[in-house]
Amino acid sequence: MKDKKIGTVFLVGAGPGDPLLLTLKAKELIEKADFIFYDYLCNPEILDWASNHCIKVYVGKIAGKAAYSQREIEQMLISKAAEGKNVVRLKGGDPLLFGRGGEEAEALKQSGIPFEIVPGVSSALAVPAYAGIPLTHRNYASVLTIVTGHEDPAKKSSAIGWETVAKLKGTKVILMGVERIGAIVSSLIESGMDPKTPLAVISWGTFPYQKVVESTLGDILSGTHSIFTPPAIIVIGEVVRLRKELQWFENKPLYGQRVVVTRTKEACSRLAKRLIELGAEVLEIPTIRIIPQPLDAKQKRILENIDAFYDWLLFTSPTAVDIFFDQFLQLENDIRRLGKVKLGAIGKSTARAIASFYLHVDVIPEKFTSMSLGECFYQRGIEGVRFLLPRSSLADDSLANVLKTQGASVDQWSLYAIEPETEDVRGHRERFKHIGAHWILFASASSVRYWHQLNLQCHDTSLIPKVVSIGPLTTKALKDFQQEVYVESKEHSIDGLIETLLQVVKQNRAGN
Structure with missing residues (x-):
């Protein structure tokens, strides 16, 4: 065995x-x-x-x-x-x-x-770096001391000799000591440290909501400071003075801004990553999920010889691109079987999705809307030209109608359904109720619809976020729900949505 x-x-x-x-x-x-x-x-x-x-x-x-x-x-x-x-x-x-x-x-x-x-x-090293405080510096500190401010409560006496710590030169980093900061500082001053010694308390270091309070030992002892709550670390020493020159984390363009994103779970994560890189705190509250729909037998036969049935494929979302070509390649296993079919995309994001299959996009409108995509064909003479529009089950007929008025033959395939997202894996829905946000981004009419079905209410009305819309259809959906739109993106894409947010945050800060 x-x-x-x-x-x-x-x-x-x-x-x-x-x-x-x-x-x-x-x-x-x-x-x-x-x-x-x-x-x-x-x-x-x-x-x-x-x-x-x-x-x-x-x-x-x-x-x-x-x-x-x-x-x-x-x-x-x-x-x-x-x-x-x-x-x-x-x-x-x-x-x-x-x-x-x-x-x-x-x-x-x-x-x-x-x-x-x-x-x-270790937070002892990373958190001061995110606060712009070098722990060692040839002109200020060549010694680093790391101490815990929290010991086993069962100990009969402290193993930390604060008198010894006070006499050590260089920088001192105290972990888990913020709840005892008054007693610690008192011990250091009583042991000979100059009350004018610079000190910084860094809360939630390296997180988007990192906060730094600069002070001195004397000010802490006198009680003229904020109430500090863990998790936080304490940095003591002359190197703290360098923060004024070296701080970088708080200089990110969206630092201090809490942003709600409301797309699918996967799309929320991608958008959140970009916003976090810009300094934002992001609440990911997915409102919709994508449910791919199987092709019927007739559609499969068409895909096997698609250029015999259609002259153009027009896509109005990256999701439609991904699902269509996933289905196509499962049947054909060769992207060249598209033959002479030309491709159109509603905007840059959709065009990038098409390009990921090493395909050329023949038409992209200057304004990223369905109507604008259809209007691109006014000068092309498309009477009798055959179009296929792979789309969601909730897409409207505006693009198809524009093409039909020009004499085109149009088929629409519903490749995926959109359903409400039921999961809240990160717990951000509950967090939103308690802390609200500064901004909420909407990238589709369906996300607006299902957001309002969630009926998430902030406990404090002052925490209700301002709304940023990706474009006209989304704005219309918001107004249908009596939702005030703070700003609509001029470029109707995710890139445009982010750029719009950056601009309004910058403008608001300048106004203050």
Whole structure:
């Protein structure tokens, strides 16, 4: 009888918050994991890389309330590995820097469970960098001290000699100490530190809603400061003065702006990524899901010899492009079987989708609307010319009607249905109710319709976001729901929608 296979536990650093700071090895292990046990400070987006079969277990602690005790966590790691599972223990920052990773490694070793340690980018280093504070600098600091401000409450006395810490030169970084900042600063000043020493408190470092408060030891001691809440780190030393010159994160064009995106789940994620790169905090609240519709037997026969039936294919969305060519290539397995059929696209995004199949787009209107696409053919003489319009089940007949008035023969295929999105994987619907947003972006009339079906109401009416619309049809749908539109994009594309948001944010800041 073969010995039962034992799994491995990977003690993995999840980094400080920004998912892009996760190591490649950590990402690979998350993708392969059977179980992930994760902490409070692990960005939930990181868990998106887990497979569908992976079971994710929250074991974090917040405000002194722990989901599980440390011993219970260790026992779960041991138990699942003993079952032969690949286990990832995901810990904020680095697992061995004030992360109790050493204790968990000891428990695994004592139980005979194989383990590996995967270092992570520590918040002690990354968060000051995102705040524009270099921890070392030849003119200011050649020594760095990293201290925890939170110790085991069961200890009879503190192991931290604040008198010794105060006498150390250079920069001091204090983790998990913000709730005791008054007592810590008092100890440092009593031990000889100059009350004028610069200090910075950085909350939610590397997240889009990062906040930095600059002060001095003396001001903190006098109580003339904000109320700080965790998670936050404290940086003490002359290097803090460099932040005025070196801050960069807050200079991003959408920093401080909370934006709701309302497309499909996949499209929300793509748009969110672009907005986050520009500095925005994004609430992903998908309102619609795409349901591809199967082709009937007649449609399949047509695709097998498409240029015998149609002269033009006109696409009004990237989704229609992807679904049409997926169906086409399943039947033909050769894009050249399109023959002499010409292609038209409503706008740049749709044209890019077509180009991804190495195909040339023959017609793109200057204004990205269905009517404008149809009007492109006024000078072409299309009487008797055959058009196929692959589209959604909710698309209107405006494009077909414009073509028909010019004498064209038009067929419309409904390739996909649009249904309301029922899942809220990230919990952003509930978050929106509590914290609202500055902006909400709508990229289609269907997303408007299903957003209003959700009936999400902010608890505070001052948190209701301003509406940015991608174009006329979306604006009309918004007005049908008595929704005020703050601005409509001049270019009716996702690129145009983003550019419009950038412009109005810039204008509003200039006005203030």
